[in-house]
Amino acid sequence: MNNTEIAKVFYDVADLLDLKGENPFKIRAYQKAARSIEHSSVELEQVVKEGKNLREIPGVGEAIEQKIIDLVKTGKLKLFEDPKKEFPKGITTFLDIPGVGPKTANLLATELGITSIEELEAAIVSGRVSKLYRMGDKTAENILHNIQALRRKDQRIPIGEALTVVDEITAQLKDVPGLKNLVAAGSLRRFRETIGDIDLMGTASDAEAVINAFTTLPFVHEIISRGQTKASVRVAGGLQVDLRIMEHEDFGSLLQYFTGSKEHNIILRKRALRQGFSLSEYGITDVKTGELEKFATEEAFYKRLGLQYIPPEIREAGREIEKAAKGEIPRLIELGDIKGDLHVHTDWSDGRDSLEDEAAAAKERGYEYIAITDHSRGLGITKGLDVERLGKQIAAIKELNRKLKGIRVLTGMEVDIHADGKLDMPDEALVKLDFVIASIHSGFNESREKMMGRIIKAMENPNVDMYAHPTCRLLPGREPVAVDMEELFKAALRTGTILEINASPGRLDLKDKHIYRARELGVKMIMSTDSHSVEHLGFMRFDIGIARRGWCEAKDVLNTRPLREFLAALKK
């Protein structure tokens, strides 16, 4: 049972308690624990097996700890005597509908005796729903509408796509008079790998004018709500975009509040209350005097609370607040720290651009080095290199290095790992290369045991410097292959193999919590783009985002080092 599955059980428990009308703080406790479990960097099943303490996970106390142990050991959780008797049948399905909370779900199930979404639709059409207490035509219609939205609801979209939407919107709104500081907050700013909706913040002298401009943008499909300072719309494809406008001098507290995460803000507020402050998007209120202090910047806001500035990417209710109180927030890695890209394809295999163009583009980015790592031949579709063409490419790179100044092109290859763990290129060829990547591009459905055997065998090869896109997942769509991350990290440490943080927006692999764990263990990591064209070198900013989420500093990543130090850190 993995963390996601365990978390799901506790989310469900919270829903059921909510339906029962339980103490809301108890419900929140379960939600909080679920959320912590979901984001934990270690697998709980492992922790339970090793008999270690679960109480270090925030929000997990005596009771929930015992429930996690039961759950992991038996696969079940007995919390309700007879859930079927206690809850109207089918009630939890209603909770998935946006705008339907526990109160409404309960009302629908008990008053109308319906159990499915289909029955609910029929009940709305026949007018039975709008006659219920505190319901009306409009509410019923909204529920119907939201059922349809739920059906065509796309999954969370990869951050790469969301950033494109934001770029479009900000470009269209930039000329609205008096609008300033228009930026994305929320999960986008925290750089979560996928985004559920987009939260835009801005400041303006005339909020209403901005709200009007926003809600009448050409690609706005539907207006969900529109108030004086805030509006929510749906754009084509179903993505929800929220805009919130405030006064210029409130920008710091506004941005802080809407960047979240929710849990980060809750902890921050509790802490502030103990200091006699109440926090809101408008600023900090002194509870005794009722006086409101405004903040134009987030830095000033955190400072007022006695905290070091906390970068958005780590505002996830881990240990960031207590660390900030002690001044222990590290300087997280930045784009400017990166000195080279180590995973680049050219038109020698399936890339679009030439060796020369890639080298020039890397130099333009200020890099000291770039490794050319075209595919090996095993990947039929990618016109991969065999020994002979690899030899020619090495010669071409040597020649290029003679001509180039200010950047060193390293020879390399992304060699395929076969199903039996053998590499798709003889060692005599690999040994000549500066940098060798091994990775999997086929046989994704192997069992955990086979998969690990295959990967570890490749890592044990002294010519293999890096194991790339370690879980092979694709966003959205392909689930990670059966990799045991703890075992992988151990093997990486033992063999001195580097793990890649692949920046391709459809991969982001290692992901944030794996990066966090690998860093804790001292596993060597490289951030690289897997470029197939010169534009892709720009994917590095995605890697920076997720590496920061994993609390990475420059020293945790090998390609922040100057060339000589970088080469010295490789296996050979």
Place this chain on the structure above:
DNA sequence: GCCGTTTTCGGCCCGACTGTTTTCAGTCG
């Protein structure tokens, strides 16, 4: 159910918007 630089008991973040009401409950973020 969790948790502690007031507390091992008594608290638990804060505000906007909608739709239904006629002062507010429910939902959301």
